[in-house]
Amino acid sequence: MRAAEKPEIAALPIFAEMETEQRERIFANAFLQVFPPALKLFDVGQKPDFLHILVDGLVELYTSNGDRTTTMAIMRPVRSFILAAAYTDQPYLMSARTLSASRILMIPSALIREAIDNDRALMQAAMKELSFGFRYFVRALTDMKLxxxxxxxxxxxxxxxxxxxxxxxxxxxxxxxxxxxxxxxxxxxxxxxxxxxxxxxxxxxxxxxxxxxxxxxxxxxxxxxxxxxxxxxxxx
Incomplete structure (x- = not known):
């Protein structure tokens, strides 16, 4: 990540209250990249090497079974995805691809796990992110059933x-x-x-x-x- 990009990223909700030393350590090992539309970011079953944070753009989370594919969620800025897989080091249950040109921060999963365990503010922000995800899928399931x-x-x-x-x-x-x-x-x-x-x-x-x-x-x-x-x- 370039020095000029750090103030903008540091102001994102997930990082805003972190200890400066922990945040700088994350930034030193993170990548902020711009991806074109229709680019696959990862696949179902892949181990999560990175936590992705969507800064600009749109990302589709989807899954497949045989020749059937369904959209699970549309990601909008500013949100992480998929934090549950990155933190537990479990395979992705969804694939991801960009729907538009998207700017995405990629943080090594091992580093974000360590940072969450050692920084109270980041832990609280991570809990909020996971809570949003849980509430979304409860609402989506209710919508589909009712x-x-x-x-x-x-x-x-x-x-x-x-x-x-x-x-x-x-x-x-x-x-x-x-x-x-x-x-x-x-x-x-x-x-x-x-x-x-x-x-x-x-x-x-x-x-x-x-x-x-x-x-x-x-x-x-x-x-x-x-x-x-x-x-x-x-x-x-």
Whole structure:
């Protein structure tokens, strides 16, 4: 990592409260790299050589079984992934690839394990990251079990709106094929779901979503009763 990059990285939530000596030791052995879109970062079953921290960009976490592939999560800045594997030194249960040009900090896993064990502030930050990941998958599993596909899409759009301060118009940040996989749908079903949401207060043109009647969409999708601002950005 170049000296000019250190102040920005030191200000990231996971590092902000660390002891200076421990943080400098991590920085001396870390790599901050820019990766192009559609680049595979690691595979299921691979041992975690690094903890990855997404500073800029988008990363897809996904898994496969035979010829079937499904999106598990979309990573947004600033989050680590996959901390659970890096800390326990266990094989990855998901693969990762960039969806856009992404700037990623890579810290050797052995070093991050040692630092977590010896720095209270980093340990607390790591616990928070793992908690975000746990809460995300509880919500995702609840969403899959309790909502029909059109309701899942409606709930996703409400979460995206909330992430933008309640915006009524926004661009879908990922390709529709990836969104369909994230929501457990086929692209064809996703297209039909968007059409169905037209009668529940949503207009869609290309990748641009307009929520023209939020109350109607809320009544249909029945979003979680508890705050959902931990869904779109998580650490796993």
């Amino acid at each position: 909502r029909q596909s059109v309701e899942r899409l409606g709930n996703y759009l409400l979460v995206e709106s909330d992430e933008r301060g309640g915006a009524f118009q926004f661009d879908i940040p990922i390709e529709k094929r990836t969104l369909a996989s994230l929501l457990g749908m086929t692209p064809e079903n996703l297209s039909r779901a968007f059409s169905a949401l037209g009668s529940h207060g949503v207009n869609i043109e290309g990748s641009v979503v307009q929520i023209v009647d939020r109350g109607k969409l809320v009544a249909f999708a029945k979003p979680d009763a508890f705050p959902t601002n931990d869904i779109a950005s998580l650490g796993l």
